[in-house]
Structure formats: structure tokens, C-alpha cells
Amino acid sequence: MALDIEAATKLPPKVITVRVRRYNPETKKIWWQEYKVETHKGMTMLDVLLDIKENTDHTLAVRYSCRMGLCGSCGVNINGTPMLACQTQVSQVTSNARPVVTVEPLPNFPVVKDLMTEFSDFFNKHRSVKPYLIRKDTEEQENPKGHLKMNPEEFIDILQFSNCIFCGLCYSSCPVVAADPEYLGPQALMYTFRFINDVRDEGHKERFAIVDSEHGCHRCHFAATCSAVCPKAVDPAGAIQGLRSKLFKYRLGFFKKKSSEVLSAPPEKGERVPLPPEATTLPGVDLKQFEKEPVVIKLPKE
Amino acid sequence: MSDDEKFRSLEMENRQGFWKASLNPWLIRAKNNPERVAFVLHRVTGFIIIAFLLAHILETDSPVWSQYAPINGLSGWAAWTYIMGIESAWWARLGEWIVAGAVLFHALNGFRLLLTEFFGLGIGKPVEPKPPYEAPTLNAPQRTWLYIEFVVALVLWAFSAFLIFG
Numbered sequence: 001m002a003l004d005i006e007a008a009t010k011l012p013p014k015v016i017t018v019r020v021r022r023y024n025p026e027t028k029k030i031w032w033q034e035y036k037v038e039t040h041k042g043m044t045m046l047d048v049l050l051d052i053k054e055n056t057d058h059t060l061a062v063r064y065s066c067r068m069g070l071c072g073s074c075g076v077n078i079n080g081t082p083m084l085a086c087q088t089q090v091s092q093v094t095s096n097a098r099p100v101v102t103v104e105p106l107p108n109f110p111v112v113k114d115l116m117t118e119f120s121d122f123f124n125k126h127r128s129v130k131p132y133l134i135r136k137d138t139e140e141q142e143n144p145k146g147h148l149k150m151n152p153e154e155f156i157d158i159l160q161f162s163n164c165i166f167c168g169l170c171y172s173s174c175p176v177v178a179a180d181p182e183y184l185g186p187q188a189l190m191y192t193f194r195f196i197n198d199v200r201d202e203g204h205k206e207r208f209a210i211v212d213s214e215h216g217c218h219r220c221h222f223a224a225t226c227s228a229v230c231p232k233a234v235d236p237a238g239a240i241q242g243l244r245s246k247l248f249k250y251r252l253g254f255f256k257k258k259s260s261e262v263l264s265a266p267p268e269k270g271e272r273v274p275l276p277p278e279a280t281t282l283p284g285v286d287l288k289q290f291e292k293e294p295v296v297i298k299l300p301k302e
Numbered sequence: 303m304s305d306d307e308k309f310r311s312l313e314m315e316n317r318q319g320f321w322k323a324s325l326n327p328w329l330i331r332a333k334n335n336p337e338r339v340a341f342v343l344h345r346v347t348g349f350i351i352i353a354f355l356l357a358h359i360l361e362t363d364s365p366v367w368s369q370y371a372p373i374n375g376l377s378g379w380a381a382w383t384y385i386m387g388i389e390s391a392w393w394a395r396l397g398e399w400i401v402a403g404a405v406l407f408h409a410l411n412g413f414r415l416l417l418t419e420f421f422g423l424g425i426g427k428p429v430e431p432k433p434p435y436e437a438p439t440l441n442a443p444q445r446t447w448l449y450i451e452f453v454v455a456l457v458l459w460a461f462s463a464f465l466i467f468g
Binding site: 156 | 316317318319320322323324328329330331332333334335337338340341342344345415418419420421422425426428429430431433434435436437438439440442
């Protein structure tokens with residue numbers, strides 16, 4: 001979900017009621033618990049949950065790490081929308097007319113305890129699409145002699161998709177994942193597209209073979225909720241449609257993969273020719289005067 | 303219960319399943335997402351069209367199957383005329399009108415999906431991500447097509463009411 005920047009400037013209701021869907025794995029009991037929390041300006045939902053954990057109920061299980069929307073650990077379902085708790089302002093989800101907010105674990109993930117969910121299925125699907133550069137010349141890949149060429153436009157093509165933080169919000173909001181547990185999911189398919197788009201990569205045939213299946217990219221119905229809830233604008237919905245159109249071309253035999261060459265290595269030290277001193281000094285500097293009174297700068301010994 | 307079974311049972315508890323996911327566009331409340339409404343409508347209209355198709359096959363085939371299973375003691379062309387009589391009732395016409403709306407929406411939305419899914423048209427190009435982080439596909443031409451298609455389907459649906467009830 002796009003960041004609500006204005007929400008941080010608004011004042012949330014003084015006291016809010018938080019309804020948390022809890023789960024105890026030992027007794028297998030699911031119940032709703034209500035907490036009253038005093039708020040302050042700029043308070044996020046993660047602050048609310050940690051406040052509960054610190055002052056009211058120590059048994060509440062929450063997963064978090066960075067508190068600034070970079071690690072993707074604190075994804076929860078707030079008022080029915082999968083969101084990062086650390087990026088959601090209390091003023092964004094509550095109002096003075098309705099100072100109640102419900103917090104649930106992410107749907108489509110098995111729950112470990114309370115708000116913590118099990119991500120192993122999600123990561124296994126991510127691994128299954130080979131999320132790494134594949135080169136035909138494996139020897140060159142193991143012992144690279146130079147950089148691979150890539151211009152800024154080609155870099156922008158993959159930058160957006162590389163921004164994924166693996167928070168699992170897209171996966172939890174997908175109606176197809178809800179219906180088909182084997183479906184690869186928006187995140188894995190987006191990563192496939194990211195590597196097929198990458199000019200340095202040469203493993204598109206292997207990846208097309210993986211996603212061209214019953215539970216692959218053809219399963220997507222373009223509900224686009226994945227893009228609507230994504231906190232980093234990675235846009236998995238657009239990526240899956242791009243992947244499909246490329247796969248369509250590939251199956252018809254029209255797909256042409258852009259390839260990248262290996263740049264020649266930089267010259268050795270001895271080959272470098274130093275510039276004349278006139279070219280490296282600022283205008284107005286008298287080189288002859290400088291020779292008479294040199295400015296000596298003592299560098300610390302290594 | 304083994305660990306794997308435990309994992310699966312936990313998984314199913316928190317998964318909404320096919321019916322809830324296909325019939326409720328507000329199962330996940332996301333802002334700025336009419337595509338989800340279109341997805342649910344596409345699926346529901348698909349169900350309506352399949353139901354109509356099955357009924358249509360039964361109806362056109364009635365002179366044959368009524369010889370083996372007579373309706374109200376009628377068989378052959380008499381059964382056909384009887385079924386045609388039922389279909390001129392107001393509720394059958396209402397059903398016909400609903401089918402007309404379903405076909406209109408399904409066809410228009412299907413055309414949009416063909417363009418986006420097979421040819422990659424109307425979806426956003428990758429951009430440099432900047433706050434407030436809005437996905438480019440949600441502001442791309444496919445969104446405009448979606449609104450146009452909603453309006454055109456509604457107008458044609460209203461017109462089909464004149465043809466069916468008029």
C-alpha cells in the first residue's frame with residue numbers, strides 16, 4: 001500500500017481499542033482479545049503492539065526487526081488489509097468516531113503463534129524459481145575477469161523488482177494463493193520476471209520451464225491486490241503480466257533475450273599514463289611558486 | 303499427528319479457500335484496487351454463463367431427452383413448447399437479462415485481460431521506486447480501460463433491458 005505521508009501529521013484518538021486475533025499452538029485455541037492503548041502523535045501500529053507486549057500482556061507474540069519498513073518482518077492484517085505494522089500510523093487506521101482497530105496474522109500463511117506466521121513455504125517457492133544470475137559460461141561466472149555491461153535504462157528495468165523486501169503481503173492478499181496452495185505466488189513470479197528482464201542473465205529457458213506450469217504464471221487472474229498492498233511499489237501484478245506476455249512470445253518463437261557483454265578489465269597500474277601537472281591544477285595556481293614553497297602534508301603511516 | 307500434517311492443518315485454518323476468495327471482493331480490503339472487483343465479477347459472471355449454457359443445452363435438447371423422461375406427461379415437440387411457455391414468464395426473462403449483463407461484462411473484461419496478459423499492453427513500465435511508493439500498473443492504461451468497460455457494460459445492459467422486456 002502506498003505510504004500515507006499525511007497520516008503522520010494527524011493526531012490519533014487518545015485511547016484506542018486493539019482487537020488481536022490470538023492463537024495458542026499448545027492448546028490450539030483461537031480467540032479475540034481486546035487491549036486499551038494510550039496513543040501519541042506519530043505512533044505506529046508496531047509501537048502499539050510493543051506497548052501491549054511491554055505493559056499489558058507479555059504473552060503476545062509479534063515478529064519485528066528494523067521498525068522502518070526495510071526488513072519486512074512485521075507484516076500483519078490490520079482492519080482486513082495486509083500491511084507492515086511499522087509503516088502504518090495509528091491515525092491512518094483509526095478515527096475519533098471509531099477508535100477500534102483489529103489486528104490479525106497474515107492470511108494464506110500458517111500461524112505459529114498469535115501474529116507470527118510460518119514463511120517456509122513462501123521462501124521455498126522463491127528458491128524454486130532460481131533467484132540468481134545464470135550464465136552459459138560457468139567458468140567466467142566462477143572466476144570473473146570483468147564487469148557485465150548494463151546501461152541505466154536496463155538497470156531501471158530490474159531496480160523496481162529488486163526492491164522486494166520479502167514481507168509476504170502480496171502472497172497473503174492473493175485470491176489465487178487462497179484457492180490453490182501450490183501456486184507459486186506473486187513474489188516468486190515477480191522474481192522470475194526480474195531475472196528474465198536482467199540483461200546479464202542467460203537462464204531464461206530454465207525459468208520459463210518452471211513457471212510455464214499448472215501452478216505457475218498462467219494461474220494468475222490479475223486481481224492486482226498484490227500491487228495494491230505492496231509497501232515498496234514492486235508491482236508484482238504488472239510483473240506477472242509482463243512475464244506471461246514474454247512467455248507467450250517465447251512459446252511462439254519470437255522472444256529475443258537481450259544479452260550483455262563482459263567489459264574489458266581495467267588497465268594495469270604500469271599502463272596508466274599520468275596527466276601533465278597543468279591539466280590537474282586549478283586556474284590561478286602558480287606552479288613555479290609551488291616548486292619554491294611546497295606545501296607538505298604529512299600522512300599517517302599505514 | 304505428524305509434523306507435516308500439523309503444518310497442513312494450520313495452513314488450511316488461515317487460508318480463505320476458493321469460494322470465499324472468488325465471491326467476496328472485500329475479503330482483503332485494499333485501497334485503490336478495482337481490479338479485484340473486476341476479478342470477482344469476472345468469476346461470478348463466468349459461473350452464471352456456465353449455468354446458462356448447461357440450461358440452454360438441456361432446453362434445446364428437450365425434444366430428445368423428454369422421450370425418455372417426459373415432463374408433465376409431455377414428450378417430443380410438445381415438451382419443447384411447454385418449456386418455451388415457461389421461459390416467457392417474468393422471472394425467466396429476468397434471468398435472461400442477468401445472463402445478458404454477465405455476457406457483456408465477461409466479454410469486455412476478457413478483452414482487457416487478453417490485451418494485458420498475452421500482449422503485455424496497458425501495464426505500467428518499471429520506474430525508479432520513490433515514496434509514497436505507488437505501483438505503476440495501478441495508474442497504467444489498463445485502469446482506464448477497466449473504468450470504460452464498467453460504463454460500457456452498464457449502458458449496454460440497460461439497452462438490453464429494452465430488447466428483453468420491451
